[in-house]
Amino acid sequence: ATTSTATTSTATTSASTTTTAVAEPPVALDPSEVSVLVLNSTRRSGLAARLVQELDALGYQTPEPSNYQTLLDQSRVWYVEGFRLEAEAVAVVVPDALVELTPSDSPSSPVTVVLGASFTE
Numbered sequence: 001a002t003t004s005t006a007t008t009s010t011a012t013t014s015a016s017t018t019t020t021a022v023a024e025p026p027v028a029l030d031p032s033e034v035s036v037l038v039l040n041s042t043r044r045s046g047l048a049a050r051l052v053q054e055l056d057a058l059g060y061q062t063p064e065p066s067n068y069q070t071l072l073d074q075s076r077v078w079y080v081e082g083f084r085l086e087a088e089a090v091a092v093v094v095p096d097a098l099v100e101l102t103p104s105d106s107p108s109s110p111v112t113v114v115l116g117a118s119f120t121e
Helices: 047-057 084-091
Strands: 036-040 076-079 098-101 111-115
Touching: 036 047, 047 111, 076 084, 084 098, 084 111
Parallel strands: 036 111, 076 098
Antiparallel strands: 076 111
């Protein structure tokens, strides 16, 4: 008598999984950690002071507002290097503003809002 033994081979496939670390998107600092200087470049008196009250209510640090020497048509939210996200967060309150790096001849607050004629309260 001949005995036949069947051999079954099982192929094991292991899928190689490569996990790529996904960098968390940068998050803006809490408003309480951001100083925002507000400047008025319009002829409307008290405009900067009123925006400072609004920013204070949102928790931002706000030094005494002032006037900007040049009249601007469009508002600006300027930021120093490293504060773009914070500037974009502030720009929500100043929707007409362009968000830009602070020009070299301007105040060096982390974020500076210059209210232009286009700003509506």
